[in-house]
Amino acid sequence: MDITEVPVSQDNKGKKKKNKKPKKKIVKEEGNGEGSGVEKKEVEKMEKSEAAAAFPPTFSVSEIKNKQRRHLMFMKLKQEKRMQKMQLKKKKKKEREALGDKAPPKEVPKTIENQRVYDETTVDPEDEEVTFDEGTDEFSAYFNGLTNPKVLITTSDRPRGRTVRFCEQLATVIPNAHVYYRRGLALKRVIPQCVSRNFTYLMVINEDRKVPNGMVLCHLPDGPTAHFKISSVRLRKEIKRRGKDPTEHCPEVILNNFTTRLGHSVGRLFAALFPQDPQFVGRQVATFHNQRDFIFFRFHRYIFKNEKKVGIQELGPRFTLKLRSLQKGTFDSKFGEYEWVLKRHEMDACRRKFHL
Amino acid sequence: MQHDDVIWDIIGNKQFCSFKVKTKSQNFCRNEYNITGLCNRSSCPLANSQYATIREEKGQCFLYMKVIERAAFPAKMWEKVKLSKNYEKALEQIDENLIYWPRFIRHKCKQRFTKITQYLIRMRKLVLKRQRKLVPLSRKVEQREKRKEEKALIAAQLDNAIEKELLERLKQGTYGDIYNFPVHAFDKALEQQDEESESEEEEDEEEDDEDVGKREFVAEEEVEESDLSDFEDMNKLKTSSDEEEEEESSEEEEEEEEEVEMEVETKASRSKGKSPANGAAARKKRAYVEIEYEQETEPASKSRAT
Numbered sequence: 001m002d003i004t005e006v007p008v009s010q011d012n013k014g015k016k017k018k019n020k021k022p023k024k025k026i027v028k029e030e031g032n033g034e035g036s037g038v039e040k041k042e043v044e045k046m047e048k049s050e051a052a053a054a055f056p057p058t059f060s061v062s063e064i065k066n067k068q069r070r071h072l073m074f075m076k077l078k079q080e081k082r083m084q085k086m087q088l089k090k091k092k093k094k095e096r097e098a099l100g101d102k103a104p105p106k107e108v109p110k111t112i113e114n115q116r117v118y119d120e121t122t123v124d125p126e127d128e129e130v131t132f133d134e135g136t137d138e139f140s141a142y143f144n145g146l147t148n149p150k151v152l153i154t155t156s157d158r159p160r161g162r163t164v165r166f167c168e169q170l171a172t173v174i175p176n177a178h179v180y181y182r183r184g185l186a187l188k189r190v191i192p193q194c195v196s197r198n199f200t201y202l203m204v205i206n207e208d209r210k211v212p213n214g215m216v217l218c219h220l221p222d223g224p225t226a227h228f229k230i231s232s233v234r235l236r237k238e239i240k241r242r243g244k245d246p247t248e249h250c251p252e253v254i255l256n257n258f259t260t261r262l263g264h265s266v267g268r269l270f271a272a273l274f275p276q277d278p279q280f281v282g283r284q285v286a287t288f289h290n291q292r293d294f295i296f297f298r299f300h301r302y303i304f305k306n307e308k309k310v311g312i313q314e315l316g317p318r319f320t321l322k323l324r325s326l327q328k329g330t331f332d333s334k335f336g337e338y339e340w341v342l343k344r345h346e347m348d349a350c351r352r353k354f355h356l
Numbered sequence: 357m358q359h360d361d362v363i364w365d366i367i368g369n370k371q372f373c374s375f376k377v378k379t380k381s382q383n384f385c386r387n388e389y390n391i392t393g394l395c396n397r398s399s400c401p402l403a404n405s406q407y408a409t410i411r412e413e414k415g416q417c418f419l420y421m422k423v424i425e426r427a428a429f430p431a432k433m434w435e436k437v438k439l440s441k442n443y444e445k446a447l448e449q450i451d452e453n454l455i456y457w458p459r460f461i462r463h464k465c466k467q468r469f470t471k472i473t474q475y476l477i478r479m480r481k482l483v484l485k486r487q488r489k490l491v492p493l494s495r496k497v498e499q500r501e502k503r504k505e506e507k508a509l510i511a512a513q514l515d516n517a518i519e520k521e522l523l524e525r526l527k528q529g530t531y532g533d534i535y536n537f538p539v540h541a542f543d544k545a546l547e548q549q550d551e552e553s554e555s556e557e558e559e560d561e562e563e564d565d566e567d568v569g570k571r572e573f574v575a576e577e578e579v580e581e582s583d584l585s586d587f588e589d590m591n592k593l594k595t596s597s598d599e600e601e602e603e604e605s606s607e608e609e610e611e612e613e614e615e616v617e618m619e620v621e622t623k624a625s626r627s628k629g630k631s632p633a634n635g636a637a638a639r640k641k642r643a644y645v646e647i648e649y650e651q652e653t654e655p656a657s658k659s660r661a662t
Contacts, residue, residue, distance in 0.1 A: 111511070112511070113511065184485075184486070186485070186486050231501075231502070231505060232505070252525075254518060254521050254522075256517055256521070280531050280532075280534055281534075285518070285522065287514070287517075287518050287521075289512055289514055289517060289518075291508040291509070291511055291512035292504065292507075292508040292511065293508075294504070294505050294508045294509075296509065296512060296514060298514060298518070300518060302518075302519075302522055304522075304526060304535050307523075307526065307527075307535075308523070310519050310522050310523055310526075312515065312518055312519060312522075320505055320509075322501070322505075344497065348497075348500075
């Protein structure tokens with residue numbers, strides 16, 4: 001009996017590790033020695049595992065109770081999968097080489113940007129409705145050259161050193177910007193005063209735990225109000241390989257990747273911060289780059305080495321913004337009409353859906 | 357029976373009082389009916405059978421009084437009197453209710469009442485001012501956002517994007533004439549030069565066969581300074597031309613033939629090396645200068661020239 005059974009079990013053991021074989025064998029033999037009942041069980045087991053060996057394992061690795069063995073089986077499984085993948089790759093590569101020019105073009109790898117869920121509010125460059133809207137919205141005055149931007153930068157109550165320095169640096173980056181200390185004034189009272197003094201923008205940097213973490217950007221003669229979350233602020237001295245301080249020239253503005261309607265309005269919000277005619281002599285550029293709903297702000301000085309190469313050197317502070325809400329009128333948290341609000345549960349559910 | 361002294365003797369100093377809070381310098385009393393908040397013989401509500409306090413409930417002030425007659429009825433021990441909202445009237449009410457009471461309690465009641473009204477006023481003022489709203493942050497969400505931001509930063513490739521944008525703007529000409537390398541013009545100029553050089557090389561090769569044996573009477577042309585490396589060459593130029601004028605005609609003829617040959621050879625050799633941007637005009641003038649050089653490089657021609 002033992003002799004007939006052992007070769008069968010050896011086949012099964014091909015599945016498991018070699019060092020298990022002698023153990024199992026011994027166990028089996030002992031089992032066999034015990035009694036017919038045990039033998040029957042073993043026969044059944046053999047049959048099962050025979051079946052298992054014959055077909056790809058219909059049992060999942062998680063059904064094995066023993067942790068070590070389970071781990072080993074899992075590792076084996078992974079290894080097999082990896083080998084298969086490598087073989088497939090090699091085969092494909094060979095085919096490609098064999099075909100040479102006729103080979104099908106390389107597949108483009110999937111990125112989040114490729115897989116982005118199409119947003120129906122994406123702006124078409126020729127869309128008339130959009131151009132009409134933009135011609136008549138709150139920024140039309142600026143874009144038609146009627147108003148010059150004048151920015152008031154302030155903070156929340158009792159700002160700490162970091163926030164204060166951040167505000168100062170922002171004021172150097174944005175031409176015609178003034179920093180004022182907030183003496184506990186309510187924003188609703190500040191706004192009419194600003195309007196009367198011909199400010200076009202109100203920027204409030206909110207502070208939490210000695211670090212700036214929020215920004216309210218309000219376009220003044222009843223323009224839209226945007227509330228952002230600020231993250232990763234780097235002040236000037238923390239930037240490596242930076243250039244000298246920015247000069248008083250008006251910088252150029254680069255707005256990247258603002259595709260949807262919402263993105264467009266936010267983009268215009270940023271564009272209207274800077275004066276319309278940049279001074280190219282200064283060779284400074286402020287960039288607002290939108291990637292996956294994060295807006296990265298950078299301030300550089302550029303120099304053209306030749307017509308194919310440009311060198312850029314970072315000056316100025318850098319920070320990241322994430323839009324939290326966009327409100328129609330000026331700042332009014334209670335009765336304001338919100339155009340867009342970030343709702344975490346709904347909007348964060350899909351990884352490939354973006355709004356800006 | 358109410359033995360205040362005995363009570364005070366026990367709870368005041370010797371044994372435990374659950375309302376007492378001890379600090380380094382002072383003892384406080386946490387009893388809600390205590391008028392001053394300190395643990396004293398005169399302010400202890402347990403050790404005084406005749407006692408009064410002011411307490412505030414939802415913005416309303418009440419005067420509480422305790423007398424020894426009701427000491428046996430704990431549920432009815434404290435008499436509650438609602439005080440008027442008007443500060444002066446309330447003070448009068450206190451006086452009226454606590455007439456014939458010990459001076460200490462009267463005084464302390466009024467003090468407490470004043471303090472309470474003051475803080476109520478402050479509360480009302482603060483509500484009108486800006487309220488700070490505390491928003492709870494979920495750590496999981498914040499971490500997730502932070503990670504997403506990092507990935508987005510890597511995907512953005514900011515430097516490349518900015519450089520690309522700037523170069524595009526340069527191409528489109530938004531910078532006008534500030535920069536000296538307007539792209540297309542430069543490239544075109546380069547291309548033109550390349551074409552010229554190629555065409556001239558071809559011409560030279562053809563003329564090699566044609567010009568041999570031809571006689572040309574070459575006139576003096578204006579010296580182009582760009583062709584001459586320095587003014588010494590200019591002198592040489594003149595001297596060589598003088599010398600050649602003095603020579604006999606036969607030699608002139610020979611030389612002219614050779615000139616032509618040299619000319620062609622020099623042209624051929626030079627055109628391959630340098631950019632012949634000067635064209636045909638310089639050729640004839642060069643003949644005078646080049647012959648001398650040619651003598652050095654090609655010994656065969658030397659014999660003929662001399």
